[in-house]
Amino acid sequence: MTQVIVLNGGSSSGKSGIIRCLQAVLPDPWLALGTDTLVEAMPMSMQTADGGVEFAADGAVIVGPGFRTLEAAWIEGIAAMARAGARVVVDEVFLGGADSQQRWRTALSGLRVLWVGVRCDGAVAAGREVARGDRTIGMAVSQAEVVHQGVTYDLEVDTTRAESMECARTIAARVE
Amino acid sequence: MTQVIVLNGGSSSGKSGIIRCLQAVLPDPWLALGTDTLVEAMPMSMQTADGGVEFAADGAVIVGPGFRTLEAAWIEGIAAMARAGARVVVDEVFLGGADSQQRWRTALSGLRVLWVGVRCDGAVAAGREVARGDRTIGMAVSQAEVVHQGVTYDLEVDTTRAESMECARTIAARVE
Amino acid sequence: MTQVIVLNGGSSSGKSGIIRCLQAVLPDPWLALGTDTLVEAMPMSMQTADGGVEFAADGAVIVGPGFRTLEAAWIEGIAAMARAGARVVVDEVFLGGADSQQRWRTALSGLRVLWVGVRCDGAVAAGREVARGDRTIGMAVSQAEVVHQGVTYDLEVDTTRAESMECARTIAARVE
Amino acid sequence: MTQVIVLNGGSSSGKSGIIRCLQAVLPDPWLALGTDTLVEAMPMSMQTADGGVEFAADGAVIVGPGFRTLEAAWIEGIAAMARAGARVVVDEVFLGGADSQQRWRTALSGLRVLWVGVRCDGAVAAGREVARGDRTIGMAVSQAEVVHQGVTYDLEVDTTRAESMECARTIAARVE
Numbered sequence: 001m002t003q004v005i006v007l008n009g010g011s012s013s014g015k016s017g018i019i020r021c022l023q024a025v026l027p028d029p030w031l032a033l034g035t036d037t038l039v040e041a042m043p044m045s046m047q048t049a050d051g052g053v054e055f056a057a058d059g060a061v062i063v064g065p066g067f068r069t070l071e072a073a074w075i076e077g078i079a080a081m082a083r084a085g086a087r088v089v090v091d092e093v094f095l096g097g098a099d100s101q102q103r104w105r106t107a108l109s110g111l112r113v114l115w116v117g118v119r120c121d122g123a124v125a126a127g128r129e130v131a132r133g134d135r136t137i138g139m140a141v142s143q144a145e146v147v148h149q150g151v152t153y154d155l156e157v158d159t160t161r162a163e164s165m166e167c168a169r170t171i172a173a174r175v176e
Numbered sequence: 177m178t179q180v181i182v183l184n185g186g187s188s189s190g191k192s193g194i195i196r197c198l199q200a201v202l203p204d205p206w207l208a209l210g211t212d213t214l215v216e217a218m219p220m221s222m223q224t225a226d227g228g229v230e231f232a233a234d235g236a237v238i239v240g241p242g243f244r245t246l247e248a249a250w251i252e253g254i255a256a257m258a259r260a261g262a263r264v265v266v267d268e269v270f271l272g273g274a275d276s277q278q279r280w281r282t283a284l285s286g287l288r289v290l291w292v293g294v295r296c297d298g299a300v301a302a303g304r305e306v307a308r309g310d311r312t313i314g315m316a317v318s319q320a321e322v323v324h325q326g327v328t329y330d331l332e333v334d335t336t337r338a339e340s341m342e343c344a345r346t347i348a349a350r351v352e
Numbered sequence: 353m354t355q356v357i358v359l360n361g362g363s364s365s366g367k368s369g370i371i372r373c374l375q376a377v378l379p380d381p382w383l384a385l386g387t388d389t390l391v392e393a394m395p396m397s398m399q400t401a402d403g404g405v406e407f408a409a410d411g412a413v414i415v416g417p418g419f420r421t422l423e424a425a426w427i428e429g430i431a432a433m434a435r436a437g438a439r440v441v442v443d444e445v446f447l448g449g450a451d452s453q454q455r456w457r458t459a460l461s462g463l464r465v466l467w468v469g470v471r472c473d474g475a476v477a478a479g480r481e482v483a484r485g486d487r488t489i490g491m492a493v494s495q496a497e498v499v500h501q502g503v504t505y506d507l508e509v510d511t512t513r514a515e516s517m518e519c520a521r522t523i524a525a526r527v528e
Numbered sequence: 529m530t531q532v533i534v535l536n537g538g539s540s541s542g543k544s545g546i547i548r549c550l551q552a553v554l555p556d557p558w559l560a561l562g563t564d565t566l567v568e569a570m571p572m573s574m575q576t577a578d579g580g581v582e583f584a585a586d587g588a589v590i591v592g593p594g595f596r597t598l599e600a601a602w603i604e605g606i607a608a609m610a611r612a613g614a615r616v617v618v619d620e621v622f623l624g625g626a627d628s629q630q631r632w633r634t635a636l637s638g639l640r641v642l643w644v645g646v647r648c649d650g651a652v653a654a655g656r657e658v659a660r661g662d663r664t665i666g667m668a669v670s671q672a673e674v675v676h677q678g679v680t681y682d683l684e685v686d687t688t689r690a691e692s693m694e695c696a697r698t699i700a701a702r703v704e
Contacts, residue, residue, distance in 0.1 A: 017307030080608030127341030131193030256432030369659030479693030483545030517655030
């Protein structure tokens with residue numbers, strides 16, 4: 001039985017929409033948690049200051065050591081939830097590519113994980129970033145490729161032309 | 177010079193995304209106002225009670241006389257903003273079809289208006305409604321067709337396969 | 353009959369909470385509109401760039417000529433809504449003190465207006481600014497006094513020690 | 529060293545504001561997680577349907593077995609985050625009173641926990657519920673007392689007359 005689904009993709013690639021659809025089509029209840037949940041749980045000061053995460057005006061995301069410490073504990077906690085019986089979909093942005101995946105892989109060891117890459121053409125994601133109106137402009141383009149570097153997946157979906165629901169059904173078909 | 181752009185379409189047809197893109201691509205600053213702004217401005221009690229607007233569990237929207245009274249004054253106010261020099265994009269859901277358009281047409285008389293229909297296949301809009309996660313399920317399907325009945329447009333866009341940004345550029349090309 | 357209630361006060365002084373309570377206790381439905389509505393209606397680019405409104409890191413708010421042009425039309429529109437029969441509560445921050453009030457006074461001429469000052473001790477407002485977590489730190493202190501300079505009111509409420517509901521009842525008692 | 533702070537109180541008692549202030553005044557970074565985070569992580573269908581959590585029109589909150597299963601895993605995960613080194617503030621509503629506390633106490637065994645009760649007079653909390661405008665009316669009153677039944681605390685704060693920041697400083701003084 002699949003215990004964890006990890007979706008990795010750049011900002012505005014459509015992960016959150018796919019996850020809400022996944023939660024709707026999968027017969028069991030799945031918890032959806034991710035980078036956004038973690039950042040919102042941090043002190044306001046860490047969202048701009050040294051040691052936290054910073055969203056620069058050009059869309060770059062800078063993450064400091066204080067962030068990494070809390071994130072490591074957060075990942076352990078997600079793994080513990082899955083071991084305690086919750087099925088969890090993780091909404092991630094692997095800014096460090098293969099290194100980011102390795103951190104998750106280690107924490108999730110022993111669990112049955114489905115690794116999913118969410119691709120979206122950078123120019124299309126940039127347009128959606130403008131359309132949603134709640135993200136720093138530039139993040140979509142700057143993350144579109146780097147988050148996938150060296151990362152390996154069980155399956156990949158591409159939202160450039162496929163709807164969230166369609167991607168969700170493709171993923172759901174691989175959940176055991 | 178175009179003074180008002182009225183976008184009409186069902187829930188989850190993609191109007192808000194198009195409007196944010198329009199605001200980004202049009203050289204002048206345009207104000208974006210619409211049904212959602214009006215509903216948020218109303219007392220909480222009118223969002224469920226008699227006389228207000230009610231979002232039924234099946235997605236139907238029921239609008240009472242109290243709502244219509246405030247809405248009439250709201251429309252007059254939007255027209256006055258345009259006459260006072262603001263360029264305004266209106267985000268509308270013509271639940272009453274041609275009758276709704278007539279209310280706006282009367283209030284906007286003398287102004288140069290671009291009427292835009294925003295279409296989206298009902299099944300696709302229903303999927304996006306699940307993906308966004310903040311709307312009562314069923315609104316997208318129940319509104320997809322009725323809001324266009326008897327309404328006439330200067331141009332129509334269809335978000336079923338076109339991105340918000342692409343639709344915005346199509347509309348912007350018609351703005352004088 | 354009172355047609356417009358204008359509430360003026362600094363950021364985090366508690367205006368929005370009072371207004372939601374006012375809408376709940378007043379027997380007629382009132383529309384609540386204000387500076388926040390206007391800013392959200394503007395293009396994203398105007399919320400940071402030249403000509404718009406900028407929230408500096410220290411809490412100062414810088415407003416350019418482009419903002420003033422749209423705001424003037426916005427104020428005319430609110431006045432037109434009131435003349436068309438909607439009762440409107442306006443949520444305002446008179447960054448320009450008496451000059452800001454004069455702009456509203458001119459636009460609202462002929463209408464029956466109740467002018468309400470919302471005071472809050474700067475240090476208390478600063479604490480509430482941290483507690484709410486969605487405002488740039490520093491706005492509360494920098495606006496607490498200046499927004500009242502030269503402004504005249506029909507009544508004033510002070511949220512330093514009074515609850516929003518209590519202030520709302522005080523105001524409601526003066527609405528005719 | 530205090531590893532977990534658990535704040536328990538009814539809806540609109542002011543817990544979230546206190547927690548944002550706590551995160552601002554405590555020298556180390558603390559993660560803030562709670563019931564709201566858990567509910568948002570659940571499928572939309574569980575927020576109204578059988579087995580999930582339901583917010584009835586009168587403010588009562590009904591929680592089913594499906595909710596309890598995910599919640600148990602969630603609590604284990606929070607405990608694991610704390611054991612892995614993150615300092616965590618938990619924002620809780622003990623609808624089951626002493627039973628709810630026992631669930632947390634068991635999961636957090638071995639960790640240094642500060643238990644904090646957040647009280648607020650029911651009538652005052654009810655007024656704040658109207659003022660905030662994003663909660664079902666009635667929750668504040670229906671939860672004000674029951675969530676504290678049989679629960680034991682290291683300290684209690686009362687927001688009826690004290691500001692969030694003041695309560696936060698009182699709590700921070702007890703954090704080791």
